[in-house]
Amino acid sequence: MSIDTEAELKPSAQRREPMGTKQSRGRSIVDGLVRSILPVLLALIVAGFIMLAMGSSPLAFFQGVWTYGLSGGNWQRSLVLMAPLVIIAVGLIVAFRGQLWNLGYNGQYLLGAVVASGVGPSLFAVMPAWLATLIIFVGAILVGAVWSLIPAILKARYGTNEIITSLVMSFIGVGIANLLIKGPFKDPSTPQPQTAVIPDDQLLPYIPGTQIHVGFIIAIVLAIVAQFVLTRTSFGLRMDVFGASPKAARHVGINSTWMVILLFALSSGLIAFAGSIDVLGQYSYQRANWDPHYGDAIMPFVFLARLSPLAAIPLVAFYAILATGGTLAAQQAGLNVDFLLVIVGLILLFMTITEYVGERRRLGQSYLPAGLRRTLVRPFQRDGRGSL
């Protein structure tokens, strides 16, 4: 009898355990999905009501997004837009994981773009395209990295809040990019303030059989590499430790000054790289006063992806479709493109609300790692003095 029960218990206990973990893992994935998708859905619904209130048709808008963002060959245009967006997302993730608020992305992106559009035409004229492309990419990354030094050093040395400094630097960066396009990089053959057009055959090649430039593949590979580095290497671990608690980081021998400078340089360099890849892949020139504000739009999705580069890809794809289709769709619905900003803002709001409700019910995990979340709630208490 007793042997019998034991024999009976053992396999069932063995069976129950893996099943239990599988169930909870499945559930946490479902929870994660719900928490990522729910804010987007709620935002779209509320945006629909706002459109109704403004006398436009939400149906026409969403139909337009589908038509111009996906159907026909339009999905290819969405994928082209994804290339810079995914790279910017990775750049933001690098900074946010280290608990650094790099909000200077607009300036960083435009400075990277201006390296490609300004130096590009003369480089392509004198050397093979692959070499010029390489030089431009490296140049853009370096410019981005150097540009981030002021906020990074101020943060590392005096604890000056990087939200403010990076934002202010962003406005200066946008101004410098405009000055360069109107001044030294201006195409003399046209009265418009814009750079010379890089010939089509010098631009990044298309993926065979499509109209999508290889920058898309570069972006996806970059996201995969970043995912690996962040989750599977000691550097990623050090970053997370630093992000969770700079004090703890100091105890395990991480130099926080260098960490701040390095993460800022990486983040800013990647975002500048996105700018250069966008010019060499898609635009082929740059107009003055052009600023797509990609980073503003990507920020919520980076959080919804819980700072994971791989998880960011589908979310960025969603936004790329929304933005690609939304431009024409908004016109069709009698709106302006700026309405997309409202949708993105609503996603951010619903994200925090979903987070709040989820926390109450203890559903699944937060959209941020525990350490970053804690400091989000008390963001300026790093050294206890509350210096901003």
Add this chain to the structure above:
Amino acid sequence: MLSATFITVFVASVIAQTMPLLLASVGETIGEQAGVLNLGIEGVMLIGAYSGFVVTLTTGSFWLGMLGGALGGIVGNLAMLVLNVWLGLNQIVIGLAVTLIGEGITSVLYLQNYAKANASLGQSPSLPIPGLADIPVIGQAVFQQSGIFWVMLLLVIAVGFLLAKTNWGLATRAAGQKPSSLDAAGGSVLRTRSIAVLLSGAFVGLGGAYLSVLTTATFTGFLTNGLGFIAIVITMLSRGRIALVMITSLIYGVAVAIGPALQVIGFAIPADVIKMLPFIVVILTLIVFARSSVVPPALGAPYIRGAR
């Protein structure tokens, strides 16, 4: 070159550029002193600017326009009130959301309703101060401003007095410095912060309305162009002292007004440099005074009773 008219125009332009920033920075100061960092100030300013513009255009009254701006600012700050002060959600994310929504909705509404008319509000009636208005140069620039200017200036000074010298000011600062001590003394952190956030919204909205109603006399999308973020920096450098807020805002006003003024007297400066100048001034100030920018210790921390 430096004729009387030139100086008159320059001083008037400094005032026109300083006031929106001053009002917004005072609003941000009230919020920050109570422990609420409002990164959405850019969006709230735009909402205030838009509602001020619309009210002035429809009623024809500049005073009602300013009131509309203040109400718009209060509505804009409601998100911060409910989500941050009451529910304790992350201020930075909410702030960015408010900025994006404010930018988007005002731009779309303007393009939908007013862009074709390209309406300008005209000049608000000036209120010459008897006696002083007759002083040459300065009299014309300073003492023939709109009555709104004087009321706003009085409001700013009143806030400075209230924050420094009254029980309300003490409670507000306590809510930012050490909320638990306010709680222990029988005050309500939530109520103090709620009032501060609403008042802050009103001032930020007034700043936006001053910009659209008086400074530019019109509205366009993204009118503030980063002014809200500059207000955050000014607030941070001024450490809650309204007198310092006034001085730093004035420095900004001079930095903005000096570009066109130099162009008038023959120095051609590209418009982009003029736009960048205030930000360069800000970053240089931050580099020089990096150590001395101090904010309330409880800034950004939602207050949860009994939690440590």
